[in-house]
Amino acid sequence: MTGNTRITIHPSFDVLAAATASRLITRLLDVQGERGEATVVLTGGSVGIAALSAVAQSPARLAVDWSRVNFWWSDERFVAADSPDRNAGQAAAALLDHVDVDPARVHAMAAADVIPDLSDAVSDYAGRLAAAARREWENDDDAPGEQVPAVPRFDVLLLGIGPDAHIASLFPEMAGIRAEGAPVVGVTDSPKPPPSRVSLTLETINSAEEIWLVAAGSDKAAAVGLGLAGANPVQVPASGARGRVKTLWLIDQDAAAELPADLIRGEKE
Template identity: 45%
Template structure:
């Protein structure tokens, strides 16, 4: 596995470097004649990255009408909730780019479908019918407990198989109802990019990377879900110095 740990002095430098790398990656994919599919995530660091991508977009050759956007997970809330990952991404990134609305695939909101199960089923069907079969880049944040997307330590959703997206209930982090891609879906990515900042996540980063030289066991993944996703071509950990402090 091609594992790359990139350390940055602060969050701003991390966000800027990641944004530049993403733009270059999309340019390269389009130069090969491909339509890149990108998996977005939520959280404070993702907002910084989204703003940097939007700010630098005019300097790139990316054809934004030929980029397809997805989310690794979503909170099951009304579409206009400020806690929705999709709304945050629209405000910081997508509203500032000439994207094709047909290429932006949000997880259905709670005012559109009756349950998180319905949202997961609808999202899975959309990915089957309109997905490329893989992500060019899947970006993931990580919590202090080592969770990624909405797959939390010891939670039943961690063990989901033969599914693309699943409903998550009783999340240890509010809101309690969510939709998350499964490990099997997230593993279908050429590049997995973890972006993590802050000293509060340093222990989780160290725990995730302590088994990076081998395939983790199911028990190790249940304990620290971030251990369970690796890119088919590369896995990059984008860290500020605080998050890398235990390495």
């Protein structure tokens, strides 16, 4: 576990979701106070969507200028736009439909009935990331160097963790987790349905200022334990997620069941 990694253990799923929501609101307010706008990368999964619902229900959400929050996604199921499996649709129902977002700042990955070819959908998202990065770079007088980054600044990137320790749609031992030199990758053989997906690569994920890995349930305990033990990311993708400034593991008591006592001492909330 690296020096910028912190583990916070919550007593239950509901407390974890509520605490993650509160933490996200605070982080967005802090970033908007510094830069005027903020960027968050959303995830799917039960905890991720529950946290977004908790944001929508929190009175503190009114302090955030949602029209100046940029939304991206870490991955998406390559299905029709109206499919209930879409992470973007779930996020809209949980939060985005309930706050005053700017539609131009909501960057969902393409649906299969909008861009039918998976490789074209991957190129589309990579292109939109690059365009946003260029706009950001051109408007930043303090931007370092002359090299335009491939992706914009991500202030917070949320990730769920699968029982197999996958993150986004990067699965153990598969091509996606090995991808290098590209911001986005297509997945055609996901071990969990649907088989086709679009995902940020690990390189892109790790460009985020802060990465928050959220997990709940005893079925995630082994994945959390291996991820925090520093296993090889090819076998344990969650272990490879490291934010540039901070990496937070936000987990419930059940997901922490296989962590050694010396690792979690003093980390409970």
